Amino acid sequence: MKINFLGAAQNVTGSKHLINVQGYNLLLDCGMYQGKREESNRQNSTLPFLATDINAVILSHAHLDHCGTLPILVKQGFAGKIYCTPATAEIARYILLDAAEIQKQDCLYFNSHLQEGENEIFPIYTADDVQKVIECFEPIEYFRNTNQWTTLNENIRFKLYDAGHILGSSIIFLEITEGATIKTLAFTGDLGRERSPILCSPEYVTENVQTLIAECTYGDRNHRPLSDATSDFKNVINAVIKTKGKIILPAFSLGRTQEIIYTLHKLLDEKLIPSLPIYVDSPLAENITEIFPKFIKDFDKDFWKDFGNRGESPFSLKNLTYTKSSEESKALNNMKGPLIIISASGMCEGGRVLHHLKNAIENPQNIILLVGYQAENTLGRKLQDGISPVKIYGKSYNVKAQIKTLNEFSAHADQNDLLLYISNVKNLQKIFLVHTEPSQSTAFKAILEKTYPSLPIEIPNMGDSFEV
Numbered sequence: 001m002k003i004n005f006l007g008a009a010q011n012v013t014g015s016k017h018l019i020n021v022q023g024y025n026l027l028l029d030c031g032m033y034q035g036k037r038e039e040s041n042r043q044n045s046t047l048p049f050l051a052t053d054i055n056a057v058i059l060s061h062a063h064l065d066h067c068g069t070l071p072i073l074v075k076q077g078f079a080g081k082i083y084c085t086p087a088t089a090e091i092a093r094y095i096l097l098d099a100a101e102i103q104k105q106d107c108l109y110f111n112s113h114l115q116e117g118e119n120e121i122f123p124i125y126t127a128d129d130v131q132k133v134i135e136c137f138e139p140i141e142y143f144r145n146t147n148q149w150t151t152l153n154e155n156i157r158f159k160l161y162d163a164g165h166i167l168g169s170s171i172i173f174l175e176i177t178e179g180a181t182i183k184t185l186a187f188t189g190d191l192g193r194e195r196s197p198i199l200c201s202p203e204y205v206t207e208n209v210q211t212l213i214a215e216c217t218y219g220d221r222n223h224r225p226l227s228d229a230t231s232d233f234k235n236v237i238n239a240v241i242k243t244k245g246k247i248i249l250p251a252f253s254l255g256r257t258q259e260i261i262y263t264l265h266k267l268l269d270e271k272l273i274p275s276l277p278i279y280v281d282s283p284l285a286e287n288i289t290e291i292f293p294k295f296i297k298d299f300d301k302d303f304w305k306d307f308g309n310r311g312e313s314p315f316s317l318k319n320l321t322y323t324k325s326s327e328e329s330k331a332l333n334n335m336k337g338p339l340i341i342i343s344a345s346g347m348c349e350g351g352r353v354l355h356h357l358k359n360a361i362e363n364p365q366n367i368i369l370l371v372g373y374q375a376e377n378t379l380g381r382k383l384q385d386g387i388s389p390v391k392i393y394g395k396s397y398n399v400k401a402q403i404k405t406l407n408e409f410s411a412h413a414d415q416n417d418l419l420l421y422i423s424n425v426k427n428l429q430k431i432f433l434v435h436t437e438p439s440q441s442t443a444f445k446a447i448l449e450k451t452y453p454s455l456p457i458e459i460p461n462m463g464d465s466f467e468v
């Protein structure tokens with residue numbers, strides 16, 4: 001069996017790992033590279049393999065950096081099945097349609113503001129291409145719900161464990177027969193935190209895992225407990241109540257937005273913050289939030305204690321408005337604070353949040369609250385790094401609003417979570433660290449080497465292949 005690392009290698013976006021087993025090509029994830037516009041377009045419009053050579057895809061979860069180039073794959077001739085959990089299939093549909101719409105709108109905006117010497121740009125895929133992806137989805141339940149493996153051919157079968165990262169996220173466990181030898185491989189996808197809101201903690205694989213492909217987004221750091229973040233979140237809200245400003249909270253429409261609403265609901269129930277207007281300005285977030293109740297069987301004990309047993313939804317509360325039209329969205333510009341606007345994208349790379357940032361960034365009364373990982377070269381990272389001025393839609397803005405970061409809401413395991421997970425992997429013989437920036441993986445590798453001196457640890461580069 002050969003593993004080819006074709007994305008999220010020394011990088012946190014564009015997840016793509018190609019497994020070759022005796023002529024069968026299985027792709028784990030087909031994610032979008034996210035970074036500067038030109039580089040992203042170049043990396044995402046071509047694939048590092050022939051789409052027609054891929055026999056099947058297993059998708060770990062519905063984040064764009066894991067599923068975002070599936071439409072390119074299908075457009076270029078892939079005709080196999082895309083296996084994923086039922087929740088992932090439902091969510092990915094909205095995520096991909098949204099990505100197509102954002103590209104369309106960005107191109108329209110960019111092309112109508114062309115400077116001399118600039119060329120028109122075009123979307124790399126459309127809603128029609130996404131429709132063809134949806135037809136390829138083959139929903140597979142978590143193994144715990146069915147006790148059934150899924151067979152790809154006479155040599156390969158797999159099952160899905162709960163990764164606890166976002167709704168529907170999975171750890172992919174493969175059992176591969178090569179002659180008389182049985183080989184096992186697990187891919188963590190993105191691993192959730194222990195005890196994050198709503199979702200269960202990552203499930204351990206019950207079998208031996210000879211080879212593990214593990215994410216290590218936060219390999220060099222530990223998040224503070226979620227209770228500290230909740231307390232800081234409360235303080236940020238109370239601060240903006242005093243200044244009568246706005247909190248602009250860029251958040252992934254999927255996962256982070258629902259966790260934030262859940263946390264706000266609890267803070268309000270416990271009377272730790274006064275009631276204030278909260279706007280979720282992302283039609284995508286509303287669509288995804290509507291999917292959550294279908295999968296409450298997969299929610300954690302705290303959900304049942306806080307809301308579920310009372311038959312209450314954590315996602316609807318007084319003063320919470322899901323804005324729909326762009327007119328409603330624009331109307332938020334003229335509203336007086338204090339108020340909270342939760343909007344996408346989470347790394348400030350597109351979507352409605354850019355309009356809110358334009359409107360709020362030069363006013364010191366406002367707070368921009370970053371609650372997720374901000375990849376290199378994104379506007380979110382620039383804000384986090386204190387860079388000013390910043391460009392939004394080609395125009396320069398001085399950053400006068402306060403910038404706050406609460407990494408604890410991250411959907412990613414921290415160093416302790418990763419170490420705990422790895423310590424529960426049975427019979428591990430080799431580990432590959434992916435979905436990481438070099439500073440994180442180097443630090444994490446050093447810790448693993450101390451704990452497991454005889455374990456081979458690789459940090460693959462883009463394009464590297466390994467025989468295992």
Ligand SMILES: [Zn+2]
Nearest residue numbers: 061063165190
């Ligand atoms: Zn993810």
